Amino acid sequence: MRVKAKLYPKEAARLLREQPGVREAVTGATLHFEANRKRAYQEIDAEAWRERARRVKDHLLTHLDHYLELAEKRLQEKGVQVHWAEDPEEAHRILREIVARHGVKRAVKAKSMLTEELGVNPLLESLGVEVYETDLGEYLIQLLGEPPSHIVGPAIHLALSDIQRLFHQRFGTPLDASPEALAAVARKVLREAFLTADLGISGANFLVAETGTLALMENEGNIRLSTSLPRVHVAFVGIEKLLPRFADLALFLPLTARAATGQRLSTYVSLIQGPAKEGEEGPQEVHVVLVDHGRTALLHDPEAWEVLRCLRCGACLNACPVYRQTGGHPYGYVYSGPIGAVLDPGLLGLEDTYPLPYASTLCGACYEACPVKIPIPKLLLAWRNRAVERGLAPTWEKGAMQAFAKVMQSPSLYRLLSKALRGFPLPQDLLPLLKAWTEGRGPLQPSPKPFHQLWQELKE
Amino acid sequence: MRVALFITCLADQFYAEAGVATVRLLRALGVEVDFPEEQTCCGQPAFNAGHWNEARHLAQRTLGIFQDAEYVVLPSGSCASMVKNHYLELLPGDGEALRLSEKTYELSQFLVRVLGVTELGKGLQGKTIAYHHGCHALRELGVKEEPLLLLKNSGAEILPWEAAEECCGFGGLFSVKLPEVSLAMADRKISTLPKADALTSTDAGCLLHLTGRMGKQGRNMRVVPLATLLWEAYAG
Numbered sequence: 001m002r003v004k005a006k007l008y009p010k011e012a013a014r015l016l017r018e019q020p021g022v023r024e025a026v027t028g029a030t031l032h033f034e035a036n037r038k039r040a041y042q043e044i045d046a047e048a049w050r051e052r053a054r055r056v057k058d059h060l061l062t063h064l065d066h067y068l069e070l071a072e073k074r075l076q077e078k079g080v081q082v083h084w085a086e087d088p089e090e091a092h093r094i095l096r097e098i099v100a101r102h103g104v105k106r107a108v109k110a111k112s113m114l115t116e117e118l119g120v121n122p123l124l125e126s127l128g129v130e131v132y133e134t135d136l137g138e139y140l141i142q143l144l145g146e147p148p149s150h151i152v153g154p155a156i157h158l159a160l161s162d163i164q165r166l167f168h169q170r171f172g173t174p175l176d177a178s179p180e181a182l183a184a185v186a187r188k189v190l191r192e193a194f195l196t197a198d199l200g201i202s203g204a205n206f207l208v209a210e211t212g213t214l215a216l217m218e219n220e221g222n223i224r225l226s227t228s229l230p231r232v233h234v235a236f237v238g239i240e241k242l243l244p245r246f247a248d249l250a251l252f253l254p255l256t257a258r259a260a261t262g263q264r265l266s267t268y269v270s271l272i273q274g275p276a277k278e279g280e281e282g283p284q285e286v287h288v289v290l291v292d293h294g295r296t297a298l299l300h301d302p303e304a305w306e307v308l309r310c311l312r313c314g315a316c317l318n319a320c321p322v323y324r325q326t327g328g329h330p331y332g333y334v335y336s337g338p339i340g341a342v343l344d345p346g347l348l349g350l351e352d353t354y355p356l357p358y359a360s361t362l363c364g365a366c367y368e369a370c371p372v373k374i375p376i377p378k379l380l381l382a383w384r385n386r387a388v389e390r391g392l393a394p395t396w397e398k399g400a401m402q403a404f405a406k407v408m409q410s411p412s413l414y415r416l417l418s419k420a421l422r423g424f425p426l427p428q429d430l431l432p433l434l435k436a437w438t439e440g441r442g443p444l445q446p447s448p449k450p451f452h453q454l455w456q457e458l459k460e
Numbered sequence: 461m462r463v464a465l466f467i468t469c470l471a472d473q474f475y476a477e478a479g480v481a482t483v484r485l486l487r488a489l490g491v492e493v494d495f496p497e498e499q500t501c502c503g504q505p506a507f508n509a510g511h512w513n514e515a516r517h518l519a520q521r522t523l524g525i526f527q528d529a530e531y532v533v534l535p536s537g538s539c540a541s542m543v544k545n546h547y548l549e550l551l552p553g554d555g556e557a558l559r560l561s562e563k564t565y566e567l568s569q570f571l572v573r574v575l576g577v578t579e580l581g582k583g584l585q586g587k588t589i590a591y592h593h594g595c596h597a598l599r600e601l602g603v604k605e606e607p608l609l610l611l612k613n614s615g616a617e618i619l620p621w622e623a624a625e626e627c628c629g630f631g632g633l634f635s636v637k638l639p640e641v642s643l644a645m646a647d648r649k650i651s652t653l654p655k656a657d658a659l660t661s662t663d664a665g666c667l668l669h670l671t672g673r674m675g676k677q678g679r680n681m682r683v684v685p686l687a688t689l690l691w692e693a694y695a696g
Binding site (some may be wrong): 009011012013017023027084101206212321322324325326357358359360361362363364365367368378381383384385386387388393398401402404405407408409410411414418419428436437438439440441442444445447448449450451452453458 | 467469471472473474475476477479480483495496498499501502503505506507509510511512514515517518520521544549595596598599600615626627629630631633634635636637638639640641642644645646648668669671672673675676
């Protein structure tokens with residue numbers, strides 16, 4: 001997909017100005033998710049669960065080659081065809097070959113962020129394959145031609161009225177149709193697609209190396225249908241999504257559900273153990289495509305690798321007051337919010353994503369929410385430091401910081417500035433930094449005397 | 461007991477009275493107060509923006525200035541966290557940074573945890589207060605109960621505030637790098653703010669940002685640093 005992360009500051013400002021409804025929809029939904037998460041964390045020893053999950057993921061990531069080999073072996077023993085894709089082009093080649101071999105005309109897709117990374121939908125469409133997103137939110141944005149705005153709730157930015165208008169145009173439903181009526185229309189369309197599709201595509205929440213088990217979590221039942229009704233199932237799995245042991249699911253399934261939506265467990269959990277055997281119903285072929293797409297390089301980055309623990313639960317997005325103002329679109333890539341701000345530079349390079357590490361106030365709410373304790377603020381700081389070292393900071397900022405440091409290293413200069421702040425009215429509208437501040441907040445009003453002057457009177 | 465006061469540059473320039481209140485309060489509690497006059501800024505703005513070379517020089521300066529202090533107290537949660545937590549990242553393996561980290565406290569944290577003071581007086585009897593948890597005080601220093609305890613015990617009522625623990629959108633350079641998002645965040649805080657006699661917090665930056673935004677919206681409310689209120693709690 002085309003990466004538009006460089007435009008983040010402009011796009012965020014534009015969205016706030018032109019689409020105020022998005023802010024309202026996203027704030028409402030994320031506050032709701034966030035309250036649910038907090039409640040769900042209170043029911044457990046969240047700190048112990050998170051620490052345990054962190055350790056399992058760190059063990060996995062530090063022995064990734066071993067577990068990848070083990071997973072491949074176990075999957076093959078179960079009759080799964082395993083493929084490796086280093087980049088989107090390789091993933092495309094694999095998928096193109098499967099489509100051609102089976103004469104695929106129609107595909108149903110379970111929601112998957114990795115397939116967004118790989119651009120699976122545009123590829124299938126270019127091959128003449130009709131693709132249906134089957135997660136309700138994902139289906140809505142597919143109809144609108146938009147990318148997901150949130151990892152778990154792709155259509156989080158839409159209001160009910162947006163969906164009513166969309167369905168009115170597409171399916172002729174009344175403009176005041178109830179959510180239930182709208183869901184019924186989508187269900188009818190998607191059911192037809194499930195029953196006639198030749199190919200089902202999914203991601204995976206987890207791939208257990210010990211047993212070669214794909215684990216998929218959902219609330220709507222569409223993932224189960226996408227992966228069991230069509231005769232061919234292809235799962236795209238990021239290499240970091242592995243878990244060492246089957247028993248680890250007992251921690252990760254409920255922890256992910258609590259973090260994502262505040263549920264104790266998602267409504268459906270599918271554990272896929274290979275294609276249907278003789279006499280069983282289910283897909284005749286199961287393919288697992290293990291995708292790198294920048295992950296190995298990131299794993300070897302000592303300052304940034306911890307982001308690979310990510311479970312894609314979206315808890316950090318729900319907790320983030322910055323994300324809440326705009327939703328995910330201005331971030332300009334698949335992963336938005338706090339996790340996007342540290343994952344996107346890792347996957348795509350800092351040059352193409354420079355502003356993203358600055359899309360945070362470092363408030364730390366993301367770290368508090370993260371089920372695997374990814375130190376997002378620390379990673380943001382590391383990326384920022386790197387951005388400055390690579391000369392990506394704008395000239396005005398570099399100049400301002402050098403001047404700031406010069407003044408602050410010299411008490412006499414500092415005192416001079418202090419006098420200037422009071423003595424002469426500052427040209428507040430001329431300096432760009434000051435202007436950005438004063439426009440929304442009015443002029444700065446210093447104390448009549450600075451403290452260091454008042455101290456002289458306090459000394460005696 | 462002797463305390464070296466790190467007043468922080470923002471408080472020095474914009475909330476000088478809060479510095480005076482801090483001195484008076486500590487003295488009233490029997491603490492000797494120093495104000496090393498060479499001090500300027502802890503380096504936080506540069507550090508948070510990624511300009512670590514600049515920040516490192518300021519950190520080293522600060523280490524020298526407070527080298528001999530018994531305790532270092534700051535009326536600011538984020539600057540306290542900068543000194544206590546981030547100097548260690550900026551100057552890894554520096555023993556002086558570790559020693560400074562161990563003796564540095566935010567003001568309310570120092571009062572409650574070191575001095576063991578939980579009641580200052582009844583000076584805030586009948587006052588209603590909205591308390592904004594500065595993010596770094598709350599999540600990096602773990603300062604949550606201390607300010608509330610001191611305020612409550614002086615007779616103030618802390619009003620429930622849905623967004624009390626949410627970031628106000630200041631974020632240092634964030635406020636000018638992403639001004640529209642920063643203001644939208646302030647608006648969310650302000651729109652949920654209860655009608656109180658005063659809005660307070662540990663951090664001058666948050667207060668400057670919120671005061672400015674409220675002024676722009678024509679909303680009038682007393683906005684005052686925690687240190688000032690704590691002195692009022694004592695002195696009446």
